[in-house]
Amino acid sequence: MSPNQLAAKIRAGGEVLLMCDYDGTLVPLAPHPSLARPGPHLLNLLRRLVMRPHLHMAVISGRSLDELRELLPVAGLYLVGLHGAYVLTPDKRVVSLIPSGKEKIPWAEIFKLAQKLTAGLPGFYLENKGEAVAIHYRLVPPKTAASVLHEFRRSMEPYHIFGIEFLEGNKVLEVRRRGINKGLAVTYFIKKWPRALPVYLGDDKTDADAFSALPPNGLAVRVGNVLTIETPYFLPSAKEVVELLAHLV
Numbered sequence: 621m622s623p624n625q626l627a628a629k630i631r632a633g634g635e636v637l638l639m640c641d642y643d644g645t646l647v648p649l650a651p652h653p654s655l656a657r658p659g660p661h662l663l664n665l666l667r668r669l670v671m672r673p674h675l676h677m678a679v680i681s682g683r684s685l686d687e688l689r690e691l692l693p694v695a696g697l698y699l700v701g702l703h704g705a706y707v708l709t710p711d712k713r714v715v716s717l718i719p720s721g722k723e724k725i726p727w728a729e730i731f732k733l734a735q736k737l738t739a740g741l742p743g744f745y746l747e748n749k750g751e752a753v754a755i756h757y758r759l760v761p762p763k764t765a766a767s768v769l770h771e772f773r774r775s776m777e778p779y780h781i782f783g784i785e786f787l788e789g790n791k792v793l794e795v796r797r798r799g800i801n802k803g804l805a806v807t808y809f810i811k812k813w814p815r816a817l818p819v820y821l822g823d824d825k826t827d828a829d830a831f832s833a834l835p836p837n838g839l840a841v842r843v844g845n846v847l848t849i850e851t852p853y854f855l856p857s858a859k860e861v862v863e864l865l866a867h868l869v
């Protein structure tokens with residue numbers, strides 16, 4: 621289905637809840653996360669979309685809220701950080717989707733462990749997101765990356781008592797709190813706008829939970845060929861996603 625045809629199907633839904641991933645979906649993947657930035661055309665489209673009546677839009681990402689706020693300065697846009705842990709509303713409120721009473725996880729210790737294992741090895745990029753730790757290895761030789769990641773997983777075994785899990789993305793391994801995923805955010809927004817047609821666009825394994833959270837009438841749109849699960853709708857790349865957004869304005 622072309623971006624134009626998909627846009628027509630979405631518009632036919634009347635009230636629309638449009639949700640999408642950031643890296644690999646709204647913008648192409650880059651060698652380093654800092655290089656994956658939206659251009660003026662995309663930002664303009666997003667500003668026009670959030671002004672449309674009966675359309676609600678959210679970007680749901682593994683990035684932190686601070687990063688998303690800097691990358692997407694769009695009034696009226698909902699931002700979700702850390703794979704569904706926190707929602708930033710257009711009126712600047714931060715809503716935590718982490719269930720109350722959850723034990724504090726020693727993220728600083730986990731980050732230091734990742735630093736120790738990658739010290740002196742070029743190409744690795746580490747992120748301490750506060751509620752997650754990510755090891756990016758896009759620029760690392762495959763054998764080196766495999767060895768380090770294996771050792772990191774082994775060294776993390778004592779920390780499983782805190783309720784953590786591994787999440788594999790596109791050339792990134794992330795440790796996050798078990799049960800926190802993009803599906804939580806999808807459910808949050810569907811409850812907020814129960815009559816809207818829910819649409820989700822995503823490109824990798826981190827988006828699988830979001831697709832699973834869609835109701836039977838929802839539209840799951842897979843972007844690119846990284847994610848192996850099948851969805852009813854497919855767009856080849858972020859370029860076609862931008863085309864879709866342009867047809868929705």
